[in-house]
Amino acid sequence: MSSASLAQQKLENYVQEIKGTKLTFDMVAIPAGVFKQGSDVKPDEKPIHEVKIDPFWIGKYEVTWNLFEPFLYKDYELTQSIEGKIAPEVDAVTRPTKPYLDMTFGMGKEGHPALAMTHYNAIQFCKWLYIRTGVFYRLPTEAEWEYACRAGSDQAYSFGNDATQLDQYAWHKGNSEGKTHLVGQKKPNAWGLFDMHGNVSEWTFDQYIADYYQQFAGKVASNPVAVPTTLYPNSVRGGSFDSEAVDLRSAARLASDPFWKQLDPQIPKSNWWFPEAPFVGMRLVRPVNPPSHEEILAYYDKAPIKDY
Amino acid sequence: MEKFERRDFLKTTAAIAGGTVLSAMPLTGAFAAGSDVIKVALIGCGGRGTGATFDALSSGFNIKIVALADAFKDNLESTYKTLKDKWQDKIDVSENHKFVGFDAYKEAIKVADVVILATPPGFRPIHFEEAVRQGKHIFMEKPVAVDIPGIRKVLAAAEIAKKKKLNVVVGLQRRYQTNYREAIKRIHDGAIGDVVAGQVYWNSGGVWVRPRKPGQTEMEYQMRNWYYFNWLCGDHIVEQHVHNIDIANWVKGAYPVRIQGTGSRAHRTGKEYGEIYDNFALELTYADNSVVYSQCAHFEGVTNRVDEQFQATKGRVYLSGGGQAVLYDAKGNEIYRHDPKGNPNPYQQEHKELFEAISKGEYKFNNAEYGAYSTLTGIIGRIACYTGTVIKWDAALQSNIDIMPTNYAWDALPKLLPKEDGFYPVAIPGQNTNLYI
Numbered sequence: 001m002s003s004a005s006l007a008q009q010k011l012e013n014y015v016q017e018i019k020g021t022k023l024t025f026d027m028v029a030i031p032a033g034v035f036k037q038g039s040d041v042k043p044d045e046k047p048i049h050e051v052k053i054d055p056f057w058i059g060k061y062e063v064t065w066n067l068f069e070p071f072l073y074k075d076y077e078l079t080q081s082i083e084g085k086i087a088p089e090v091d092a093v094t095r096p097t098k099p100y101l102d103m104t105f106g107m108g109k110e111g112h113p114a115l116a117m118t119h120y121n122a123i124q125f126c127k128w129l130y131i132r133t134g135v136f137y138r139l140p141t142e143a144e145w146e147y148a149c150r151a152g153s154d155q156a157y158s159f160g161n162d163a164t165q166l167d168q169y170a171w172h173k174g175n176s177e178g179k180t181h182l183v184g185q186k187k188p189n190a191w192g193l194f195d196m197h198g199n200v201s202e203w204t205f206d207q208y209i210a211d212y213y214q215q216f217a218g219k220v221a222s223n224p225v226a227v228p229t230t231l232y233p234n235s236v237r238g239g240s241f242d243s244e245a246v247d248l249r250s251a252a253r254l255a256s257d258p259f260w261k262q263l264d265p266q267i268p269k270s271n272w273w274f275p276e277a278p279f280v281g282m283r284l285v286r287p288v289n290p291p292s293h294e295e296i297l298a299y300y301d302k303a304p305i306k307d308y
Numbered sequence: 309m310e311k312f313e314r315r316d317f318l319k320t321t322a323a324i325a326g327g328t329v330l331s332a333m334p335l336t337g338a339f340a341a342g343s344d345v346i347k348v349a350l351i352g353c354g355g356r357g358t359g360a361t362f363d364a365l366s367s368g369f370n371i372k373i374v375a376l377a378d379a380f381k382d383n384l385e386s387t388y389k390t391l392k393d394k395w396q397d398k399i400d401v402s403e404n405h406k407f408v409g410f411d412a413y414k415e416a417i418k419v420a421d422v423v424i425l426a427t428p429p430g431f432r433p434i435h436f437e438e439a440v441r442q443g444k445h446i447f448m449e450k451p452v453a454v455d456i457p458g459i460r461k462v463l464a465a466a467e468i469a470k471k472k473k474l475n476v477v478v479g480l481q482r483r484y485q486t487n488y489r490e491a492i493k494r495i496h497d498g499a500i501g502d503v504v505a506g507q508v509y510w511n512s513g514g515v516w517v518r519p520r521k522p523g524q525t526e527m528e529y530q531m532r533n534w535y536y537f538n539w540l541c542g543d544h545i546v547e548q549h550v551h552n553i554d555i556a557n558w559v560k561g562a563y564p565v566r567i568q569g570t571g572s573r574a575h576r577t578g579k580e581y582g583e584i585y586d587n588f589a590l591e592l593t594y595a596d597n598s599v600v601y602s603q604c605a606h607f608e609g610v611t612n613r614v615d616e617q618f619q620a621t622k623g624r625v626y627l628s629g630g631g632q633a634v635l636y637d638a639k640g641n642e643i644y645r646h647d648p649k650g651n652p653n654p655y656q657q658e659h660k661e662l663f664e665a666i667s668k669g670e671y672k673f674n675n676a677e678y679g680a681y682s683t684l685t686g687i688i689g690r691i692a693c694y695t696g697t698v699i700k701w702d703a704a705l706q707s708n709i710d711i712m713p714t715n716y717a718w719d720a721l722p723k724l725l726p727k728e729d730g731f732y733p734v735a736i737p738g739q740n741t742n743l744y745i
Contacts, residue, residue, distance in 0.1 A: 069608075072513070072608075073513060073608035073609060075608055076608040080609075098512070098513040098514050098515055098608075099512065101512060101629070102612035102615075104611070105628075105630055106613055106615060109612075263629075263654075263655070265356055265360075265481075266355035266358070266359045267359040267361075267362050268355070268358075275630075278630070308390060
């Protein structure tokens, strides 16, 4: 944890190690700032309004299966631990039920983004990381995500308005051959973040509310977040290997849908998996000023909302 | 046992797939024009049973759930609550229609027009037999048995069901999934020539364990952890991989004449994992000497795969439960790619077609036969791997190895018991082969 606490003081990029394993992941420092959120393209992106954001770190890459699987499989975590042990508090974290199907959907695993996890699953993964590292990791808010994606740009994509350049920055419907790719193969944005456009869409913490931005017309929103109270829909950002160019834009919003669990044959349906959303993944955020331990646990420990 | 002629099999399959009514006749108490309520009983109140009941209720027909049965009261009550929360007056299950225990199925079947059989698979043959005896239409989950005497029981009951014109749908939902139907129709029409080889897979991460609780009898422990005991589950090759094996049989329009394979417990070796293996690899050889290779594993942290592919004289095909179906010609050019957008949910489709037939008084579905033979393919595969011998289809069908308990009661003993160290005996290829065939 020494690298992490050092980074906390200086807001620099850092590498998070997971003690006792060979696993690490890269976090990129994002400075505080004000940006223009939204666009004029679709109704749910209007109006463009100013948003003030506190500093945070965000994952340089989408979370990969390499990082996600030790959380998914406790026995596997054990075999990946250098001393062959898991601390009791880590052991006590609630883990996903084992997916009935192949959740890679044959698209590849090593170095590929983890996917098809529910919003609840994504948050529980963050809890596992917190218990593992002592560092508060969580999902980005929608505003943080868009701010990080734009990296200073007020155009359609982080690199400008020219969709013909997408192939340089993103895996999308036009070049992905219908599957995810290794993270970090394309050009990063100005802040050094890879695959913000495409590869997998990424969970945000926010409830998806189509007219959410209306209240901020002509104002400056400060760290806005639509705290979720219902299971559907939550906001997903960035587009995926399966998305058209228009849906890869920095401002484009996608709402999660019960249909993503249509093929789950069990009732109650799984709290953990979306067998029909192989295009949804996640990216981690860490706020510079973390809340208290109690507040952190309150963030993680919301009971799953029953689904059937 | 009569031999399967490919042509006859195809004829039957085509008739069903094409929606031809095998025989239209007014059934006793036909549910004409949807005016009469179709009374449904659920036997087996687990996650899948509850899911199947949701699928039935979502099918759009005039259905009421009138009885629930489960060996465990807690399972039954929690399913009742979930059903009631969601479906309110569609769930009309009075206290005396909640049947608990090993014999609960008999009473529940009595009060229904249609039964959903969704207990662990070991019980399926006796439940199916009873439902047919009582003249009910049936939706039964896959697999339909766990041993060969069970398969023979299902086949015998299936014959009677046919005579009684009882619709029987089996939850091999790929048979009701548009991508499979469209692709396999094209294969049978000759789009890629004769299928000469195939590979089918179910490699995933495994399932739950429910830790032993103090005071549980051995029977209760095994029932709660049914996945790890063959008399309840049939091993994962039967319970899950039957889906992919069934696709091989469907595509081939035939059943294998002999099976050989290998398997073991490489990863899942603890006492909490009962007796089952965690990996199997099979060679299914058909009468025309074509071979389908099958692989299934429950390994954590490896590359997973659940799909099917076949090579043929004029091309090849790729299929998966995620809605994919792609046919290629011999040069690798795509000749058909299925568009899954808007395809119905296959889990609901199987119920929709069943209840549609029932409500019109039609007899359309006799899935029990292919359900039994595809289940049998998995069972033979298990036995081939457990024993390390090549098993011939016709010989296997004569097997009298019955793995079911002789008594069903909480204090009765299953045939397989833990050793002193708490571990269960596990099949070792080449040893004790007489126990398995």
